[in-house]
Amino acid sequence: MDFLDSGSTSLDDGLMITSLVFYPAIYVFACEILDTLGDLVWERILRKCQYEDNGAFVRALPRVFTAEDVREEAKYTCRNWFLKIAGNRSLVGRIYLEASISRCHHFLIGSTHQEELHDRVFARLARMCRGIAHPITSTFARAYVARRGSSLLPDSSPRQFLDDLLADAVRTFHSCAADEKNQNARGLHLLRILEPCIGMVVEEHGKGLLTWRCPRGARNDRLKRALRVAAGSGAPSGLCVLRHFLKNLPRDFAVEFAPQLTQLICAAPQEDGEGGPLVKLYVEAQADCFAQMGSFLSAGGDEVRSLSGEQRRQVLNATWRVALKYSSLDHFLRVASSFAGFVTSNFGDREVSVFLQSVLRHLRDHRDSSGSPCSDHHASLVRGIVLGLFAHYSQEHGDLGPLFAQGALVPISDLAFETPERRLDFAEALLALLFKPNGRGAGSAPQLAVSDPLAQQFLLDHCQVVSDATSGDINASHTRLRRVGALVSALILRCDFGGSHEQLLGFLSTCRRSFHKLAQVQELCVHLACQAAAKILARSCGGDPRRHTAATLDAARACVAFCHVTLPSLQQAQPKLNLMLQAASVALMNGLVSQSESLVRGAVALAREEAEGAERDGFLRQCASLCLLLPGHPQLGPLYVAKDLEEACAQESDKISLLPMVCAFAQESLPYHCRGLDSSDVLYAGDEDYHRELQETGGRVIAGAVQVRSLPHPAVTPKEAKKHKFAGRTYIFLSC
Numbered sequence: 001m002d003f004l005d006s007g008s009t010s011l012d013d014g015l016m017i018t019s020l021v022f023y024p025a026i027y028v029f030a031c032e033i034l035d036t037l038g039d040l041v042w043e044r045i046l047r048k049c050q051y052e053d054n055g056a057f058v059r060a061l062p063r064v065f066t067a068e069d070v071r072e073e074a075k076y077t078c079r080n081w082f083l084k085i086a087g088n089r090s091l092v093g094r095i096y097l098e099a100s101i102s103r104c105h106h107f108l109i110g111s112t113h114q115e116e117l118h119d120r121v122f123a124r125l126a127r128m129c130r131g132i133a134h135p136i137t138s139t140f141a142r143a144y145v146a147r148r149g150s151s152l153l154p155d156s157s158p159r160q161f162l163d164d165l166l167a168d169a170v171r172t173f174h175s176c177a178a179d180e181k182n183q184n185a186r187g188l189h190l191l192r193i194l195e196p197c198i199g200m201v202v203e204e205h206g207k208g209l210l211t212w213r214c215p216r217g218a219r220n221d222r223l224k225r226a227l228r229v230a231a232g233s234g235a236p237s238g239l240c241v242l243r244h245f246l247k248n249l250p251r252d253f254a255v256e257f258a259p260q261l262t263q264l265i266c267a268a269p270q271e272d273g274e275g276g277p278l279v280k281l282y283v284e285a286q287a288d289c290f291a292q293m294g295s296f297l298s299a300g301g302d303e304v305r306s307l308s309g310e311q312r313r314q315v316l317n318a319t320w321r322v323a324l325k326y327s328s329l330d331h332f333l334r335v336a337s338s339f340a341g342f343v344t345s346n347f348g349d350r351e352v353s354v355f356l357q358s359v360l361r362h363l364r365d366h367r368d369s370s371g372s373p374c375s376d377h378h379a380s381l382v383r384g385i386v387l388g389l390f391a392h393y394s395q396e397h398g399d400l401g402p403l404f405a406q407g408a409l410v411p412i413s414d415l416a417f418e419t420p421e422r423r424l425d426f427a428e429a430l431l432a433l434l435f436k437p438n439g440r441g442a443g444s445a446p447q448l449a450v451s452d453p454l455a456q457q458f459l460l461d462h463c464q465v466v467s468d469a470t471s472g473d474i475n476a477s478h479t480r481l482r483r484v485g486a487l488v489s490a491l492i493l494r495c496d497f498g499g500s501h502e503q504l505l506g507f508l509s510t511c512r513r514s515f516h517k518l519a520q521v522q523e524l525c526v527h528l529a530c531q532a533a534a535k536i537l538a539r540s541c542g543g544d545p546r547r548h549t550a551a552t553l554d555a556a557r558a559c560v561a562f563c564h565v566t567l568p569s570l571q572q573a574q575p576k577l578n579l580m581l582q583a584a585s586v587a588l589m590n591g592l593v594s595q596s597e598s599l600v601r602g603a604v605a606l607a608r609e610e611a612e613g614a615e616r617d618g619f620l621r622q623c624a625s626l627c628l629l630l631p632g633h634p635q636l637g638p639l640y641v642a643k644d645l646e647e648a649c650a651q652e653s654d655k656i657s658l659l660p661m662v663c664a665f666a667q668e669s670l671p672y673h674c675r676g677l678d679s680s681d682v683l684y685a686g687d688e689d690y691h692r693e694l695q696e697t698g699g700r701v702i703a704g705a706v707q708v709r710s711l712p713h714p715a716v717t718p719k720e721a722k723k724h725k726f727a728g729r730t731y732i733f734l735s736c
Contacts, residue, residue: 020136020189020190020193023136023140023193024193024196027140030096031144031147034096034097034099034100034144035100037097037100037101038100038101038102038103038104041081041101041104042101042103042104044077045074045077045078045081045104045107046061046074048071048073048074048077049061049069049070049071049074049107053073058071065106067107067108067109070107070108074107075107075108078104078107078108079108081101081104082098082101082104085097085098085101091128091131091132092132092137092141094128095125095128095129095132095141095144095145096141096144098121098125099122099125099144099145099148099149100148102118102121102122102125102148102149102152103152105117105118105121118149118152118153118157119153119157119159119160119161122145122148122149122153122161123160123161123164125145125149125161126142126145126161126164126165126168127164129141129142129145129165129168130168135172135173135175135176135190135194136190136193136194138168138169138172139169139172139173139194139197139198140197142165142168142169142197142201143169143197143200143201145161145165146162146165146200146201146204146205147200147204149161149162149204150162150204150207150208155211155212155213157208157212158208158212158214159205159208159212162201162204162205162208163205163222163225163226165201165205166201166202166205166226166229166230167229169197169198169201170198170229170230170232170238170241172194173191173194173195173198173237173240173241174232174235174237174238176190176191176194177191177235177236177237177240177278178235178237182278183277183278184277185277187277187278188277188278188280188281191237191240191278191281192281195240195244198240198241198244199244199247202230202241202244202245202247202248203244203247203248205226205248206245206247206248206249207248209222209223209250210248210250219250219253220253223249223250223253226245227242227245227261227264230242230245231264236267236278236279236282237278237282239265239282239285239286239289240281240282240285242264242265242285242289243285243288243289243292246261246289246292246293246296247292249296251296251299251300251303252303254293254296255296255297255300255303255304255306255307256303256306258293258296258297258307258311258315259307259311259314259315261293262293262314262315262318262319263318265286265289265290265293265319266318266319266321266322283326283328283331284331286322287323287326287328287330287331287332287334287335288334290319290322290323290334290335290338290339291334291335291337291338292338293315293319293338294319294335294337294338294339294340294341294342295338297315297339297341297342298338298339298340298341298342298345299341300342304342304345304346305346312342312346312347313347316339316342316343316347316351319335319339320354320358323335323336323358324358326362329362329363329365329366329374329378330377330378332358332359332362333359333362333378333381333382333385334381336355336358336359336381336385337381337382337384337385339355340355340384340385340388340389341388341392343355344388344389344392344393345392349402349405349406352389352403352406353406353407353408356389356406356408356409356412357406357408359382359385359408359412360408360411360412360415363382363412363415363416364415366378367415373415373418373419374415374416376422378416379416379417379422382412382413382416382417383416383417383422383425383426383429386409386412386413386416386426386430387429387430387433389403389409390403390430390433390434391433394433394434394448398447398448398449399448399449399451399452400448400450400452400455401451401452401455403455404452404454404455404458405452409458410454410458413426413458420469423462423465424465424466424469426462427462427463427465427466428466430459430462431459431462431463431466431487431488431491432487434448434459434491434494435487435490435491435494436487436490448494449494449496450491450494450495450496451495451496451497451498456495456507459491460491460510460511460514463487463488463491463514463515464514464515466484466487466488467484467488467514467515467517467518470484471517471518481518482520484518485515485518485519485520485521486520488511488515488518488520488521489520489521489524492507492508492511492521492524492525492528493524495507499539501532501535501536501555501558501559502555504528504532505529505532505558505559505562508525508528508529508562509562511525512525512566512569516569519570519571519572519575522566522569522570523570523575523579525562525566526562526563526566526567526570526579526582526583527579527582529559529560529562529563529566529583530559530563530579530582530583530586532555532559533555533556533559533560533586533587533589533590534586534589536552536555536556536559536590537556537589537590540552543675544675544676545589545590545591545675545676545677546591546676547676548590548591553590553591556587556590556592557590557592557595559586560583560586560587560590560592560595561595563579563580563583563599564583564595564598564599567579567580567583573606573610573611574611574615576606577603577606577607577611577619578619580599580600580602580603580606581599581600581603581619581622581623581626583599584596584597584599584600584603584626585626587599588626588629588630588674588677589674589675591676591677593630593631593677596626596630597630597641600623600626600627600630600641601641601644603619603623604620604623604641604644604645605644607619607620607623608647620645620658621660623645624642624645624658624660624661625661627641627642627645627661628661628664628665628670628671628672628679628680629670629672629673629674629677629679630679630680631677631678631679631680631683639665639680639693639694639697642658642661642665642697643697645658645661646658646697646700646701658701659701659702662694662697662698662701662702665680665694666694666698
């Protein structure tokens with residue numbers, strides 16, 4: 001208490017300045033002791049109510065009691081405590097001690113009148129604080145009285161004493177700030193010590209208003225009176241109080257009176273104006289006030305839309321007029337990051353362009369003046385701004401073109417994310433924001449389509465950053481690689497080229513080169529190239545390859561050539577085989593017979609080398625189905641691809657799977673045809689050499705199957721027996 005009672009010490013004393021540094025810490029320690037003292041006194045008197053001094057139990061005190069329920073011994077002890085406190089010569093000691101044990105008044109009047117009692121007690125303590133001359137001592141005492149009073153009064157209480165405490169604390173703060181002797185570094189230190197106590201009083205005042213059960217109009221009137229007190233008749237020091245006040249304002253009140261609050265915040269000195277060291281504190285407080293207002297407006301939603309367009313523009317113009325003059329990058333970015341959501345949600349592309357240009361100008365000015373990149377804190381603020389813009393344009397518009405049309409987004413990201421760590425962190429957050437599944441229902445937001453070339457290149461560069469970092473990490477798990485591949489694949493699928501197949505193939509070539517270590521991306525590129533060739537046939541030729549023009553045929557041939565080049569880079573055999581067969585089918589649909597034959601023969605050779613068991617058997621059946629459509633070769637014969645299939649069957653028993661193909665070739669008309677393409681049944685109808693070669697091929701296949709059937713086998717499965725039986729019946733059919 002002797003330390004807290006520093007009212008007799010002059011501010012000009014050097015020892016006092018040394019003590020100011022430790023005053024807040026000692027204050028917290030002393031408050032904990034006082035709270036503990038109050039609890040101990042309460043428990044002591046409560047025990048007096050229920051027990052004798054020798055420990056004998058008398059009666060239990062009900063939860064809600066009156067003064068008549070309290071024993072006289074307990075009342076005597078309670079009065080004794082208050083008498084001791086009243087006899088203390090120190091005013092500061094009397095205030096702190098009475099506030100700490102004020103709960104014990106219940107034993108004198110009962111707990112049924114606690115609201116009225118405590119309101120009177122703490123109103124008296126608030127008036128007693130006016131007798132403390134020292135600004136620090138009086139302000140800290142008011143903070144303790146406010147905290148203790150708020151903890152004891154119920155939520156339904158109006159807590160009028162908080163208005164007096166707030167007004168007195170703010171008046172003391174303004175007088176210290178206006179004193180000419182404090183217009184120096186010592187005065188700045190004094191205000192920084194006082195400001196947290198102002199914040200505690202304001203916080204308790206705000207909590208009281210939020211829990212006070214009253215009409216909204218009465219609450220707003222009381223808030224307006226408190227705001228007038230906090231503003232201090234337009235004094236710059238009022239901003240220090242106002243920033244704490246805004247943190248505890250109800251959002252609906254802040255949004256409803258946003259123009260008036262903005263006008264109140266704008267009344268501040270400029271950084272290059274006169275005012276000494278205190279100007280830095282005032283400008284910092286003003287930036288905090290703007291940042292808090294921006295948070296209210298960005299999260300306001302329908303409450304903000306209730307303001308007229310002129311009011312919203314008035315708030316933005318007034319704020320930006322002041323924020324643009326900040327020479328500190330930290331102050332400006334805090335305001336910009338909080339207002340980003342408000343600007344994008346309530347204004348058009350012109351305002352967004354001005355917003356981004358101002359951010360870019362401040363980043364460049366900071367780089368030119370300091371010669372070093374911005375700090376991690378500034379980079380995180382810029383990251384929040386940029387991600388917020390991407391989220392808005394992707395979810396509300398479904399198109400990133402208007403955002404990149406501003407021209408400032410790419411330079412901002414280059415300046416803010418210069419280091420590899422920052423760039424990687426931003427790239428991962430951006431890709432997760434745009435392409436990670438978020439569980440929204442269908443139709444809840446427009447589907448993102450990336451059609452702007454600058455946006456495509458920007459996102460592709462950031463995908464490559466994530467891919468290189470993941471692929472180069474030897475500790476990266478297979479799951480992480482697949483996750484990165486899924487994000488890159490999602491970007492590729494969202495890119496729209498407006499039907500330009502040349503641009504699509506160029507983009508796929510870039511993806512193939514940039515993400516050569518991601519198998520998912522390579523497979524997707526091949527699949528999209530096949531899809532592009534199929535779309536060319538369907539849209540330009542109506543599904544008939546004979547209607548191909550030179551341009552469309554070259555485009556389809558380029559798609560198939562892309563598949564030819566990309567497929568060898570795939571590592572896994574099964575996806576490669578399936579994609580080779582898919583590319584061969586698409587090539588045949590477009591009338592590209594030689595390309596289709598090359599892909600089929602390559603797939604058969606690969607299956608013979610790498611595929612095994614059921615996978616190879618099933619794949620060869622698919623190849624056999626496609627071979628029916630191939631028209632054959634003038635020099636190599638009509639069945640030269642079928643011969644490759646026969647050679648791919650390593651065992652004689654595997655050749656049984658080729659019997660359906662041989663039976664289909666023997667029919668006068670094939671079971672199915674490719675539109676616009678003549679198959680073997682048309683090209684070689686009635687040709688004796690064709691039928692002779694077919695009989696030879698069928699004979700070899702059936703002979704091998706019959707030979708396997710005649711060999712003794714200790715354990716023939718029912719499936720193999722069925723295949724052998726089918727082979728015998730086919731042999732009888734062809735022999736007839």
